[in-house]
Amino acid sequence: MASKEAEFITGDLVLEDELILQVGGVYAPAQGDRVIDGTAHIVIPGLINGHTHLPMTLLRNCADDMDLFTWLNDHIWPREEKHTPETILWGSYLGLLELIQSGVTTFSDMYFMQEQTIAAVLQSGIGAHIGATIMGNEGETRKRLPMLRELHASWQGAQGGRIRIDVAPHAIYTCDAQTLRIAAELTEEFDTAMHIHVSETAKEQDDALGAHGMTPLAYLDSLGVLQVPVYAAHGVFFTPGDINLCRDKKVSVIHNPSSNLKLGNGCAPIHELQQSGVSVGLGTDGASSNNNLNMMEEMHLTSLIHKGWLADPRLLNAYQVLAMATREGARALFRDDIGTLEPGKRADIVMVSTESPHMTPLLNPVAALVYSAQSSDISRVFSSGRAVYESGDFTTLDKEKICAEAESCARALQ
Secondary structure (H helix, E strand, O other), X not given: OOOOOOOOOOEOEEEEOOEEEEEOEOOOHHHOOOOOOOOOEEEEEOEEEEEEOHHHXXXXXXXXXXXXXXXXXXXXXXXXXXXXXXXXXXXXHHHHHHHHHOOEEEEEEOOOOHHHHHHHHHHHOOEEEEEEEEOEOHHHHHHHHHHHHHHHHHHOOHHHHOEEEEEEEOOOOOEOXXXXXXXXXXXXXXXXXXXXXXXXXHHHHHHHHHHHOOOHHHHHHHOOHHHOOEEEEEOOOOOHHHHHHHHHOOEEEEEOHHHHHHOOOOXXXXXXXXXXXXXXXXXXOOOOOOOOOOHHHHHHHHHHHHHHHOOOOOOOOHHHHHXXXXXXXXXXXXXXXXOOOOXXXXXXXXXXXXXXXXXXXXXXXXXXXXXXXXXXXXXXXXXXXXXXXXXXXXXXXXXXXXXXXXXXXXXXXX
């Protein structure tokens, strides 16, 4: 898939070190250290999960079928207080297994005890935007500034540039005004981007209108926050004015359809955002509100719900959705080195088998990827040219040990 439009190339894909060297044509096998037969496969860029909370895998299936604030206040936050570095580590490992198995080579995370998640990511070999997470009032935030600066100084650019530290204030309802201003200042200081929940629920929207006389996004703009690059998770209740703000400021949006639907929050105006030229990526949210991290499922659902929601089968076609998980997902995270298969880009590559009955006949490869393919069709995943998943086996992670340790840790949080 090329960077500007759907393009299908039959030929060789050549990797050299961490980068793509050649797309298409013939490359003499003798010149390569390893040759992989791609017959009966579609090769696509690694998928990008733009919003998740990785260690929340340990809270999967513990609180379901309720609204966001009941879910958070009565079930999730009390359990999160029991987290230890060990539970964060094994929850992160478990999440990485899911991400890799569904073709993800880069993700953006917002959680705490970030160094435990970073340790797991380094072992896995894939890329991550790790959030320097901020919650609370100004006094609490200022006390944490040295730790946040140390996190950035220690890990920004690690793993050959695959680890990036973004500033991640949780939301306007968990951060006071001055904390949000500090987060923007820190984003500018780090020369990075801000990751924040915005307009996820009707309550958040109504509370902001009542307290500030404006929407959550407009409130952030009034504080000067939108002067830095921001990727906003959810945007379910974005108004036409919010969409214009996204267009005019450095704001991209991460769409999380499964989580939004499961929590009864609704459906974001993705078509309108895209029509306005706003970059929109895809995310799973955490595995306790989804309840999985399967990006193949998010692609499928994204296309279906918007066609049904707006009663127009032409909306969010298969190519647009695939782009949201790849090229547009990279743009949403303010990245230009991933998301497409082009010479010079990072060799983040997913091989999808077309041999299963549900992938036959292969009349339209993009339609097959979005409407038919399952994560079980993924046969190989490469991150920066390194194989991290091959023929059902994880090459960098011990699946059996991780699942056993994660099961034990999850019990400790109940």
